[in-house]
Amino acid sequence: MKKLTSFLLLLFFCITTTFAQNINLSNVEIPNILDKRSDRIITHKGYTVSYNYDWKIPNWVAYELTDWEVEGEVPRSDRFKPDPMVPKNATATTDDYKYSGWDRGHMAPAADMKWDEQAMKESFYLSNICPQNPNLNGGVWKDLEEQVRELASQKGKILVACGPIVNDASNTIGENKVVVPQAFFKVLLQEENGKIHTIGFIYENKSGRLPMSTYAMSIDEVEKITNIDFFPNLPDNIERKAEDHVDFSKWTIKKQ
DSSP: OHHHHHHHHHHHHHHHHHHHHTOOOTTTTOOEEOSSSOOEEEEOSSOEEEEETTTTEEEEEEEEEEHHHHTOOOOOOOOOBOOTTSOGGGOOOHHHHTTSSOEEEESSOGGGOTTOHHHHHHTTBGGGEEEEOHHHHTTHHHHHHHHHHHHHHHHSEEEEEEEEEOSOTTOEETTTTEEOOSEEEEEEEEEETTEEEEEEEEEESSOOOOOGGGGEEOHHHHHHHHTEEOSTTSOHHHHHHHHSOOOGGGGOOOOO
16 A cells, blocks of 8 residues: 555656656746726737736736847837837827926846847836836846846746836826826746746835845745736646745846
């Protein structure tokens, strides 16, 4: 009986390990919104966006970043313009941001899209942009973006989903009433030796500079705050295990 039990346990371990090593990560980065907000899915070359017609900003932006994409050399575009796939009556314009005191903050960073001219151009669509505190945009948010590129270089591939957190849609800028978020989230996923690891971050939309670990949390915690289900296409047993805690050792940049 003991031999049979040991055999069954070994068989179960082999099956689950093999299953984990054969996870299909195609489109795993695409989140699922759990409430009734406006939600138009638009796919561009370098990223997918859930656009909110009411807020004039994205609900989320998701993409895969690989080591070879990080090495791209396409120059920065700097030509912000409305997304041609968003109706004119539902888009922000560059004029909305003028003299507002808020930066045009990228969700999918331009520096993550330097692998392709079209991807670079589309990263400046206003469907990928939110009003962002200038100190945040050029400070700790930028630090996190650079950390993600370093991770992609070292790990080979990182799945990314990020976006605004809106608790009060009454604070707006410009003629088109572009909503100013209260905070921003970013969630990351990597696969290593057949195991899935995740981490989340939330930054208030204000000035400040604290250690990156201060903003880190589990995916489960980010989901409760955002009302968004991240990485929903993972098998349920793997998603539950990967999202309820953070192994910080898997998200540390290795010094060269």
